[in-house]
Amino acid sequence: MRMILLCGGGGKRLWPISNNTHSKQFIKVFDDGNGGYRSMLERAISEIREIDPDTQVTIAAGRVQTEEVRSQLGFDVSLTEEPSRRNTFPAISLAASYLKDHDKVDPQEPIVIFSVDSYADHSFYECLFSLGEIVENGTANLVLMGIEPDGPSDKYGYIIPASSDPVSAVREFREKPDIETARKYIEQEHALWNAGVFACRLEYLLKRADIVFGSSSYAYLIQHYPELKQISFDYAVVEKEPNIAVKRYNGTWADAGTWTSLATLLNNGDVGQVVRDDQCSDTLVVNDLDIPVLAMGIKGAVIAAGRDGILVAEKDRIPDLKSVVDKVWLEPRIIGKRYGGKEVLYRTDSSETSLLTIRAGSSVTIKTDVGVRKTLTVLRGAGEQMKPGTIFTIQDGEKWQINADTDIELIETMIEFEIEPEED
Amino acid sequence: MRMILLCGGGGKRLWPISNNTHSKQFIKVFDDGNGGYRSMLERAISEIREIDPDTQVTIAAGRVQTEEVRSQLGFDVSLTEEPSRRNTFPAISLAASYLKDHDKVDPQEPIVIFSVDSYADHSFYECLFSLGEIVENGTANLVLMGIEPDGPSDKYGYIIPASSDPVSAVREFREKPDIETARKYIEQEHALWNAGVFACRLEYLLKRADIVFGSSSYAYLIQHYPELKQISFDYAVVEKEPNIAVKRYNGTWADAGTWTSLATLLNNGDVGQVVRDDQCSDTLVVNDLDIPVLAMGIKGAVIAAGRDGILVAEKDRIPDLKSVVDKVWLEPRIIGKRYGGKEVLYRTDSSETSLLTIRAGSSVTIKTDVGVRKTLTVLRGAGEQMKPGTIFTIQDGEKWQINADTDIELIETMIEFEIEPEED
Numbered sequence: 027m028r029m030i031l032l033c034g035g036g037g038k039r040l041w042p043i044s045n046n047t048h049s050k051q052f053i054k055v056f057d058d059g060n061g062g063y064r065s066m067l068e069r070a071i072s073e074i075r076e077i078d079p080d081t082q083v084t085i086a087a088g089r090v091q092t093e094e095v096r097s098q099l100g101f102d103v104s105l106t107e108e109p110s111r112r113n114t115f116p117a118i119s120l121a122a123s124y125l126k127d128h129d130k131v132d133p134q135e136p137i138v139i140f141s142v143d144s145y146a147d148h149s150f151y152e153c154l155f156s157l158g159e160i161v162e163n164g165t166a167n168l169v170l171m172g173i174e175p176d177g178p179s180d181k182y183g184y185i186i187p188a189s190s191d192p193v194s195a196v197r198e199f200r201e202k203p204d205i206e207t208a209r210k211y212i213e214q215e216h217a218l219w220n221a222g223v224f225a226c227r228l229e230y231l232l233k234r235a236d237i238v239f240g241s242s243s244y245a246y247l248i249q250h251y252p253e254l255k256q257i258s259f260d261y262a263v264v265e266k267e268p269n270i271a272v273k274r275y276n277g278t279w280a281d282a283g284t285w286t287s288l289a290t291l292l293n294n295g296d297v298g299q300v301v302r303d304d305q306c307s308d309t310l311v312v313n314d315l316d317i318p319v320l321a322m323g324i325k326g327a328v329i330a331a332g333r334d335g336i337l338v339a340e341k342d343r344i345p346d347l348k349s350v351v352d353k354v355w356l357e358p359r360i361i362g363k364r365y366g367g368k369e370v371l372y373r374t375d376s377s378e379t380s381l382l383t384i385r386a387g388s389s390v391t392i393k394t395d396v397g398v399r400k401t402l403t404v405l406r407g408a409g410e411q412m413k414p415g416t417i418f419t420i421q422d423g424e425k426w427q428i429n430a431d432t433d434i435e436l437i438e439t440m441i442e443f444e445i446e447p448e449e450d
Numbered sequence: 451m452r453m454i455l456l457c458g459g460g461g462k463r464l465w466p467i468s469n470n471t472h473s474k475q476f477i478k479v480f481d482d483g484n485g486g487y488r489s490m491l492e493r494a495i496s497e498i499r500e501i502d503p504d505t506q507v508t509i510a511a512g513r514v515q516t517e518e519v520r521s522q523l524g525f526d527v528s529l530t531e532e533p534s535r536r537n538t539f540p541a542i543s544l545a546a547s548y549l550k551d552h553d554k555v556d557p558q559e560p561i562v563i564f565s566v567d568s569y570a571d572h573s574f575y576e577c578l579f580s581l582g583e584i585v586e587n588g589t590a591n592l593v594l595m596g597i598e599p600d601g602p603s604d605k606y607g608y609i610i611p612a613s614s615d616p617v618s619a620v621r622e623f624r625e626k627p628d629i630e631t632a633r634k635y636i637e638q639e640h641a642l643w644n645a646g647v648f649a650c651r652l653e654y655l656l657k658r659a660d661i662v663f664g665s666s667s668y669a670y671l672i673q674h675y676p677e678l679k680q681i682s683f684d685y686a687v688v689e690k691e692p693n694i695a696v697k698r699y700n701g702t703w704a705d706a707g708t709w710t711s712l713a714t715l716l717n718n719g720d721v722g723q724v725v726r727d728d729q730c731s732d733t734l735v736v737n738d739l740d741i742p743v744l745a746m747g748i749k750g751a752v753i754a755a756g757r758d759g760i761l762v763a764e765k766d767r768i769p770d771l772k773s774v775v776d777k778v779w780l781e782p783r784i785i786g787k788r789y790g791g792k793e794v795l796y797r798t799d800s801s802e803t804s805l806l807t808i809r810a811g812s813s814v815t816i817k818t819d820v821g822v823r824k825t826l827t828v829l830r831g832a833g834e835q836m837k838p839g840t841i842f843t844i845q846d847g848e849k850w851q852i853n854a855d856t857d858i859e860l861i862e863t864m865i866e867f868e869i870e871p872e873e874d
Contacts, residue, residue, distance in 0.1 A: 042741075301777045305767060316796065317466075317757065318778040322771065323764030327748065331760055333741065338762050340747030343729060347746065353725045354742040371795040372740065372805055372861070376838065377829045379803070379861045381796055401841050403825050403863040405801045414800065415823050415867025419841055437796070437803045437863045439827040443839025 027158040028131055028228070030121045031070065032114065032141040033087040033095060039284050041351045042335035043314055045358040047090045050283050051142045052098060052362060055297045055312055063297060066142045066282060068098050073151040081155075082129075086121040094362030101364060101388055104129070109251045114222075115262040116247070116254040119235035123244035125228055133229035136161035139259075140171075140223040145291050149277040156273055157225035160193060166271035168264065169225045170196065172218025174276040178208035182219040187272050190216040196270040218274060222259075234263050285310065285328040285337075286344045298331075308341070314360070333359035333369050365390040365430075376442040384409075384434040392426045392438070400440045402426070407434035451582040452555055452652070454545045455494065456538065456565040457511040457519060463708050465775045466759035467738055469782040471514045474707050475566045476522060476786060479721045479736055487721060490566045490706060492522050497575040505579075506553075510545040518786030525788060525812060528553070533675045538646075539686040540671075540678040543659035547668040549652055557653035560585035563683075564595075564647040569715050573701040580697055581649035584617060590695035592688065593649045594620065596642025598700040602632035606643040607684075611696050614640040620694040642698060646683070658687050709734065709752040709761075710768045722755075732765070738784070757783035757793050789814040789854075800866040808833075808858040816850045816862070824864045826850075831858035 033051060037044035044053050054063040064072070074081055084104040085095050092107045106121045118139055125131040136158040153171055160169045172185045183202055187194040199220065200211065211217035232242040239254055241247065247254065264270070281287040289310035296302065298313030302321040313319040314332035321329055328344060330337045335354055339347065359370035366383035373379075384390055384407075394400050399421035404414055410429040420426050421443070428434065457475060461468035468477050478487040488496070498505055508528040509519050516531045530545045542563055549555040560582040577595055584593045596609045607626055611618040623644065627635065635641035656666035663678055665671065671678065688694070705711040713734035720726065722737030726745040737743045738756035745753055752768060754761045759778055763771065783794035790807035797803075808814055808831075818824050823845035828836055834853040844850050845867075852858065 041744075301774070303767060303770065303774055305764075313760075315760075317783070318759040318780070319762070320465075320759060320774065320778050321762050322774060323767035324751065324762055325764075327762075329760075329762050331755075335742040335744060336737075336739075336753075336755055336760060338743070338745050338748055338751075338753050340729075340749075343727060343747035346727070350725070350727055350744065350746060354744050356742070359741070371803065374829055374859070377827075377861075379795065379805075381803075399839050399841065401825055401827050401863075403801075403865055405798055405863075405865060413868065415865045417823070417825050417843055435798070437801075437861075439825075439829075439861045439863070441827055441829060441839045444837065 027081060027136050027138065027155065027162075028125060028129075029074065029081060029083040029154065030118060030125075030137060030139045031067075031083050031085050032117060032139065033067065033085050033091055034111075034117075034141075038348045038351050038355075040288070040330075041347065041355075042332040042337055043312055043330050045334055045360065047094055047358060048360055048362055049091065049094075052091075052094050055288065055292060056145075065098060066145060067095070070142045070151070071099060073148055074154070076148075077151055077155060084121050084125060084129075086117045093364045096364030097362040097367050097385075100385070109248065112251065112254050113256045114259040115234075115238065115257045116251065118231065118259055119239065119242065119254075120244070120247050120251065122228060122231040122235065123242050123247050126232060126242065127244040131228055133227065133232065135228050136225055137228050137231060138223075138225040140221075143281075143283060144221070145278065145280045145282040147278040150275060150279065153273060153275045153277075154223070154225075157223070160271060160273060161225045161227060165193070166195070167226060167230060167269045168267050169271045169273060170264075171221055171223035171275050172272040173221050173279045174274055175208075175212050175217070175219055178205045178212055179219070180205050180208060182221075184208070184211050184217040185220050185272050186211065186215050186217050187274075190274075193271055193273045196272050199264070218272060219279075221275075221279065224259075224264075231263075234266075238262050284344055285330065285339070285347065286341050288312075289328055289341065333371075363390070364388075366433075371437075378438075378440045380438045380440075382434075382436045382438050384428055384430040384436070386430055386432045386434075389427060389429045392420065392428065394420050394422060394424055394440075396422050397442055397444075398422070398440060399443050400438055402439075403437045405435040405437060407432045409434055451505060451560050451562065451579065451586075452549060452553075453498065453505060453507040453578065454542060454549075454561060454563045455491075455507050455509050456541060456563065457491065457509050457515055458535075458541075458565075462772045462775050462779075464712070464754075465771065465779075466756040466761055467736055467754050469758055469784065471518055471782060472784055472786055473515065473518075476515075476518050479712065479716060480569075489522055490569060491519070494566045494575070495523060497572055498578070500572075501575055501579060508545050508549060508553075510541045517788045520788030521786040521791050521809075524809070533672065536675065536678050537680045538683040539658075539662065539681045540675065542655065542683055543663065543666065543678075544668070544671050544675065546652060546655040546659065547666050547671050550656060550666065551668040555652055557651065557656065559652050560649055561652050561655060562647075562649040564645075567705075567707060568645070569702065569704045569706040571702040574699060574703065577697060577699045577701075578647070578649075581647070584695060584697060585649045585651060589617065590619070591650060591654060591693045592691050592695075594688075594694060594696045595645055595647035595699050596696040597645045597703045598698055599632075599636050599641070599643055602629045602636055603643070604629050604632060606645075608632070608635050608641040609644050609696050610635065610639050610641050611698075614698075617695055617697050620696050623688070642696060643703075645699075645703065648683075648688075655687075662686050708768055709754065709763070709771065710765050712736075713752055713765065757795075787814070788812075790857075795861075802862075802864045804862045804864075806858075806860045806862050808852055808854040808860070810854055810856045810858075813851060813853045816844065816852065818844050818846060818848055818864075820846050821866055821868075822846070822864060823867050824862055826863075827861045829859040829861060831856045833858055 058064040184200040235242040305323040361368045365388040404416040482488040608624040659666040729747040789812040828840040
């Protein structure tokens, strides 16, 4: 069994902790059980490893996300990079062709495809494995996960199963209904939410890609990616398939993409360096900075502080955040890098001072342009010719390779400088 | 006429914008009329200069405040530095002896003594000059400013004048009363608040110092400062003097020492990079950082962000700030320096990365200890052998003098490094 994890999405709804490259699946706000925090992506991978350490997960990510994926999962993660944003079927096809051509996966192998848009409990990850097993057993060509609704919702499409059995054939799909209609679907037809989680054999995906794009070769798909038909997996595959099964999942499956939903998930807790008085209530405080947040008497609000800015919002106002944030949207200051990460501490028109983190075992080449000078000071950690206090300066196109033996922290000061006129 | 401005006080009530060295009179939150901000100290000096550019003001400050005073008022400000904290009479005596011994001021010269604890309008500064003129005319040995109360208050001592005339003899002084008693004082006796603003001849101050400390010599007072009797000016002087006049002041005189009073003074406005939606009300937002604060739907609160931390507090909770802030009180990250200022951007156990600002015309010697290395990168401005992009590294007791031709901004990375063992 192999898994494909779709990784994408923007960052405005969780500003200032997330941004375009640092989107919701990457933000580290979930308890890692060791006094630290982990992201939904890290959590998903760790849940899967816990069930089966050998199951390989390939991450299908957009170009802006790949550095962040490597930052969180390490340099040797299996990863396909979409050269541009198309839609789910091109992204899935690219990942499937990579499994075939690069990883030489048996075309009969079941493939489970999912995303980490929502927060789910451990049984969700067990259910992913069940989907693969159902495919293995030959029950259906395509197996979906159906989420048991915790109430009628107009935010999801619905799957109508043939029966209320744990695994059932799918009778039909219904578009997002209004709340009243949703209630009827659930009460009268055992309807389930379509979470976009499904499984099939690799061969099945490849055949569909052949039909839609004229090829299922990785070389072809990556080369022609920007011209591939923009088509969703639902439209390209699900709607064309008569033999679909659905497996019911009745655990937690909660939206984690807005501050209000995150406040519920995190039980209005504190993330990071936070002090609150006993008169604060119904308030989430997330602090990504290295200075304290003090909250006194605040009720029904979200306070979030990060390198990109500070948000203080009444929970009722959160739905407007995405549009209001355009007024404060700056060039991101927190940037995931394949070797670790970068946080901009201070920025002027012609300079940038940043904290760089380089993960143990990673290599990174620091480069400069003409007229640009960079000074790097090692604060912590060790690497080749490098220990705390080591300073190096490069400029005008020079490079410097860092090979990190342990996690390294550096301060980088980048400055555009005046080039001296050459003397005759 | 000469003036002595008493400059002191802590910083917890306006955390995180103020701290112990950066106390309330230094924080830049008042409109400077040019799109920028100025402090109460800068404002006071500018109001006085506007009335008479030649009047010299000597700042009486504690050791922790003197760098900040020089940062705001320039290197050539007249300043006495109290070696330790005693009380108002030692501080005033030290400043008076400095005027005599260093500035050779005529003992007959009127001296006006005041502080910038409160926010006052222009007529307050005009009134300061009137106090000096009343002394000059020989009306009384000591002249006080009496603030016309805008209501009964239990926060101030009261002056009972002999009449309601603009200038009157003082009949007596009364301790802080309860509100009901205060009301009677005001209604029946034209009572005034004692603001601790007064004037007398220099000679008068010196004689009192001779009596209390046995000397009015600057050399003696500075040398014996830590052992000088801790005594207030009220107790040492005012209570002993039968011939006191009071001048009524009826302009603005508002407390600026807490976030609630500052919110009223600043009309719940925005300071710094702030975006708020139209559903915010009765909320002050002060942002000293270079990232934006976004406030949505917040009502009746204070939001303040600075290098030392972030405060989000309901206004009703502000009176408790001083005690709560001890839980988040860290080593200050924003530090006024005589040559400009320092903001710590990132701090670890063994390193500190800061933004240094050096004012045009200032000189500063950057020093290092053994085992410490500092790298400085010039971001903006110019000085001797220095322009944007200039980098220098010093270590192990080395020094580097910076002479700033224009305002200079530098990034300093200070790191403790391991000293290599010497080879045999």
